[in-house]
Amino acid sequence: MINRYLYILILMFFLESCWFDKTQPNIVYMPDMYYSDAYEPYSDPNFNHNKEIKKIEIPFFSKGKTSSLLPVKGTVSRNHSFSNLIDVKNKGFNDFKNITQNPLYIYNKEKKEISIKKGEKLYQINCSICHGKNGDGNGELVKNEKIFGIPNYKDRDITIGSIYYVVTYGKNNMNSYVSQLNEIDRWRVSEYVMFLKNK
Known part of the structure; x- marks a missing residue:
């Protein structure tokens, strides 16, 4: 009888420790290492993971709401296509x-x-x-x-x-x-x- 209760207790312990949604871990032991305060490129500098919200006031970043600056005026975007030069679709x-x-x-x-x-x-x-x-x-x-x-x-x-x-x-x-x-x-x-x- 005691063995049965022991098995049930161990099973409950294991089930309690399981957390199926891996995007939101149940317990994070070192949140400062797990959730970095470092800026991610092109991200909002105030982005956080359930941390105490810190308002970061950096003039360059706060204007565009991004951690990187906008391209210099007159530069060409790598995503921009000059497709009007010649029709290249389905050509070898x-x-x-x-x-x-x-x-x-x-x-x-x-x-x-x-x-x-x-x-x-x-x-x-x-x-x-x-x-x-x-x-x-x-x-x-x-x-x-x-x-x-x-x-x-x-x-x-x-x-x-x-x-x-x-x-x-x-x-x-x-x-x-x-x-x-x-x-x-x-x-x-x-x-x-x-x-x-x-x-």
Whole structure:
């Protein structure tokens, strides 16, 4: 009889200690470590987990109700798309290879010289380490034998559209550069690659 009561007592203890909603734990032994007072990016600085509410008065944060500042005026959002430049939906590499004119000249009215000049800066930062400063496939990584098989642009049958496609989606060993370059900058780099090919 005593064993039965002991078993029931132990079972009640275990059931009492179980808590099925893991998002709201029953007991937190060290709340200061479990719920950090540190700011989470883009969050409201007054956000708390059942803690005593502290009103934090920081002029930069209180205006936008966020723990980070707004982007500088005139900067380009990475989420913003320049989809009016060219319709890319359901198009593959071969479709892009038929594009021989830079859409920046049509839609943005950007002059070719400006596009090449801006494309050169972007190319030196993002591409020359592998492809070389002159597009000959002899970048620093190739010279140090860290990567192989980088082609010379002059040996390739490429168009501005095919270059744009590869920079956007990647091909073979090359990854996509969408997270590094927005759409306009990818067209500028493509223009500069064609400039190196025809140089």
